[in-house]
Each structure stands twice: as structure tokens, then as C-alpha cells.
Amino acid sequence: MTTYLDHAATTPVRPVAAAAFAEALEQVGNPSSLHAAGRTARRLVEEARESIAADLGAHPTEVIVTAGGTEADNLAIQGIWRARAGGGRRGLVISAVEHPAVLEPAQWLAAHEGADLIEVGVDSAGRLDLDDLERSVTARTAVVSVMWANNEVGTIQPIERVVEAAVRAGAPVHSDAVQAVGQVPVDFAASGLDALTASGHKLGAPIGIGVLLVRRELGVTPVLHGGGQERAVRSGTVPVPGIRAFAAALHEAVAAGEAEAVRLRHLQEQVIDGVLGQIPDVHLRGTPAGPGRLPGNAHFSVPGADADALLFALDAAGVCASSGSACQAGVQQPSHVLAAMGDDDGAARSGLRLTLGWTSSEEDVQTVLAALPAAVQQARAAFRPRKARRQPQEDVKVGS
Incomplete structure (x- = not known):
């Protein structure tokens, strides 16, 4: 399941x-x-x-x-x-x-x-x-x-x-x-x-x-x-x-907005407390839980763990999560959001985003908290720092 x-x-x-x-x-x-x-x-x-x-x-x-x-x-x-x-x-x-x-x-x-x-x-x-x-x-x-x-x-x-x-x-x-x-x-x-x-x-x-x-x-x-x-x-x-x-x-x-926000914030707190309490060196990114943060969002930096390896490990355990924008999934580049927040290349590649919604339950939270320690351990064991890649002198970003 x-x-x-x-x-x-x-x-x-x-x-x-x-x-x-x-x-x-x-x-x-x-x-x-x-x-x-x-x-x-x-x-x-x-x-x-x-x-x-x-x-x-x-x-x-x-x-x-x-x-x-x-x-x-x-x-x-x-x-x-x-x-x-x-x-x-x-x-x-x-x-x-x-x-x-x-x-x-x-x-x-x-x-x-x-x-x-x-x-x-x-x-x-x-x-x-x-x-x-x-x-x-x-x-x-x-x-x-x-x-x-x-x-x-x-x-x-x-x-x-x-x-x-x-x-x-x-x-x-x-x-x-x-x-x-x-x-x-x-x-x-x-x-x-x-x-x-x-x-x-x-x-x-x-x-x-x-x-x-x-x-x-x-x-x-x-x-x-x-x-x-x-x-x-x-x-x-x-x-x-x-x-x-x-x-x-x-x-x-x-x-359902007001009642659902209360429910999601309760689950969000369980996710944040559980992740920070059992995984060494993990950091919550963004504003603290509360009115300055979406009630369904919990985003972490996991030092020493490549995001892709972490997501594959969670997926093997039956947990669907992400590292950031789904519109950039599969693109091997650091998060521009984390980079803008001051992260270096390695930290900007180590994001884990757990987001809750209308179908989320306490059972979902407990499942991911049970699977995460082993997944992080696997991702850290597989981590290899990426070498900086020399860019062409005239590298103009084009696209829409």
C-alpha cells in the first residue's frame, strides 16, 4: 500500500x-x-x-x-x-x-x-x-x-x-x-x-x-x-x-478550509517533530509551523544525503515524497529556491519535501516516520559529492 x-x-x-x-x-x-x-x-x-x-x-x-x-x-x-x-x-x-x-x-x-x-x-x-x-x-x-x-x-x-x-x-x-x-x-x-x-x-x-x-x-x-x-x-x-x-x-x-487547516497543522506538527527528533542534523526549511507557513508543507534539508537517492529509498518503502518542484523532477540541478535562501550547491541538492492534503491521515505520518531513518541511512551511504561543472562563457538560459 x-x-x-x-x-x-x-x-x-x-x-x-x-x-x-x-x-x-x-x-x-x-x-x-x-x-x-x-x-x-x-x-x-x-x-x-x-x-x-x-x-x-x-x-x-x-x-x-x-x-x-x-x-x-x-x-x-x-x-x-x-x-x-x-x-x-x-x-x-x-x-x-x-x-x-x-x-x-x-x-x-x-x-x-x-x-x-x-x-x-x-x-x-x-x-x-x-x-x-x-x-x-x-x-x-x-x-x-x-x-x-x-x-x-x-x-x-x-x-x-x-x-x-x-x-x-x-x-x-x-x-x-x-x-x-x-x-x-x-x-x-x-x-x-x-x-x-x-x-x-x-x-x-x-x-x-x-x-x-x-x-x-x-x-x-x-x-x-x-x-x-x-x-x-x-x-x-x-x-x-x-x-x-x-x-x-x-x-x-x-x-472545509478552516477545519482542514487545523487538521493539517496537527499532522504537520507530528511530521516535523518526528523527523527532527529521530534524524541527526536534519533542518526544517522555511518559516516555523504557524500562520507564516502552509499547513500542509514540511520541507527538510538532509545533509550528506542526495535527494534522488533518498526519494528512491522512500519509494521502495512505499512512500511517495519529493525534493521540490515536481515541474523540475528528474533534472539534476540544485533547487533555485534553496540557493536563493543561501544554501550552497550540496545543501541545495539535499531537500526532502513532505506535503499533506485532503486524504492525509495519522497513519500516513506514522508510516513515513517509520521508513525515514533507514532511507536516510541508505541515501547518506550512497552520497557522492558532485564536482563543480565548468560553464561555457556564453551560457544564456532560454525557455518557457
Whole structure:
């Protein structure tokens, strides 16, 4: 039997979302068609849009349907920056610990379209350097993007302070809230944000559906061109089953939010206390457990243990865990998040992320605590320090 402690990568589909998805599959019709079947499909989409808006504190017209969090982040970064770059605002400010779906499009714009990119630093707990942010956001800034909560170490960022700095400079601000939605209260209108990303499969909907909340008055240059759906911001036929499942999963997660956060924090404390109590030299990364950290996240540095070897050992014991962002799984490079927090190459390769979700139980916690000592011992026995690799003189990072 598998013990699943990788909910930050993806969480099991909720029965209510699976039922909504299956029901919508039986409905034929393109939501853009004018006939009766099309109008029925459109009604299902708009009902889902209204439900999502209500649960996230937005207006229904502010909900732009995408194929997931990565597309929503790319649309926010590229679309908002391009809408302002022609007017002389070429600045782009992000945090150094953003998800690759924000970091790489920002770096691409800097390399290929002349964006003036600034990556704001963080402290050893992954908290944004607010003084650095204040210096970085100016009248030339086209967009600011800071994640609500970090996907690797669980640190919650001071979004209110980020918005204040952006407003003073007249710059719109986006937040990747993929990890935050469903774990902590998220209210788009109250936050003061101009754009916000959420992803269905982090909530218990199927993979392949997400939303970008965009204030109605905010100009966004499309990244996809075609039929002009979704306010002409994101062309493409809206997937009726996907958005229905997203709305169902989100509603259940938000409705259970406060009680579920209490339950997850209790399990989180057991994980943290158990790991620190039985494994020598292990360090908890990110902010301490409490209001500054996601309730489902426990991230550790395990000195002298290669993360891949540790994960393989846990997997052999029936435990699913991760070392960091699932979007970089299999890539042999240190975590950019841990590096930004001050870790050297070896420490940045030794991360262990245990993340809890709606299916997690005390039995899961006890299983991983029982398996971890032997797994760490195996990983440390197999550890071989990596030699530094000489980089080409002209090594330009490209990708999105």
C-alpha cells in the first residue's frame, strides 16, 4: 500500500470533482455554439465560473479559464508585461523563489524582448526582502509577480506589502497562488491584486485545468490567438468537464478550509517533530509551523544525503515524497529556491519535501516516520559529492 505525501505536486481527485467531470462529459455541445446544445454547455461553464468567482472573491467576468497553472502564469507575465512595454514600462519584478512557470517566462522576456528583469531576494526562511522590493519597483515597472506561498518550502509571502509597493509605483501585481488556494484564505478582491493564478489539480480536480483571475480594467496582451474566447484574452474552446470539476473541487476545499487547516497543522506538527527528533542534523526549511507557513508543507534539508537517492529509498518503502518542484523532477540541478535562501550547491541538492492534503491521515505520518531513518541511512551511504561543472562563457538560459 502506497503512502502519498506529495500533495504539493498533485492531489488525488475529489469524488465530487470526478462526479462533476463525468456528468459534464455526457453533455454534447461547444460553449460557443448558438444552438440548444451549445447554449446548455455555455450555461454549465458560466455556472462554474460564477461558483469559482464566489469562492475566490472575484467577479465572474474576472475568471479566465486556462489549461493549468503554467499557462495562467505565462499569460500573466507575458501578457501584462507586453501590454505595458510599448508605453515605456519595461521593468519586470519577481521574487527569486518563484515557480519556473513565472521565473522562466520572465527570463525569456529579458533575453528576447528587452524586459528589465529584477529578481528580488529572500532571507534564509524564504521570506521576501521587502526593502529590496521597495527599491526595485519604480515608475518603469510593467508588472510585479510574487507567489502567495512557496511551492517548495511553504513560506507565505507578505502579499499585502507587495501590493502596497506596486500601487505606489502604479504597477499591476500578479500572484501565483497555486499552492495557497484551498490551504489558506484567498480573497482576490480584498487582496488588491490585479491578477492571480490557481490550478485545478492542486485542489482535487483533474490535471489540465486552471484559471487566471484578471481585474476587468487590466489590459492583457493575448499569448494564444484564435477564436477570441475568455474576453479575447485566452482563445480556445473552454473544456466544460474540466471547469465544472475545478469549480466542484474548489468549493469543497474552500468550504472545509478552516477545519482542514487545523487538521493539517496537527499532522504537520507530528511530521516535523518526528523527523527532527529521530534524524541527526536534519533542518526544517522555511518559516516555523504557524500562520507564516502552509499547513500542509514540511520541507527538510538532509545533509550528506542526495535527494534522488533518498526519494528512491522512500519509494521502495512505499512512500511517495519529493525534493521540490515536481515541474523540475528528474533534472539534476540544485533547487533555485534553496540557493536563493543561501544554501550552497550540496545543501541545495539535499531537500526532502513532505506535503499533506485532503486524504492525509495519522497513519500516513506514522508510516513515513517509520521508513525515514533507514532511507536516510541508505541515501547518506550512497552520497557522492558532485564536482563543480565548468560553464561555457556564453551560457544564456532560454525557455518557457
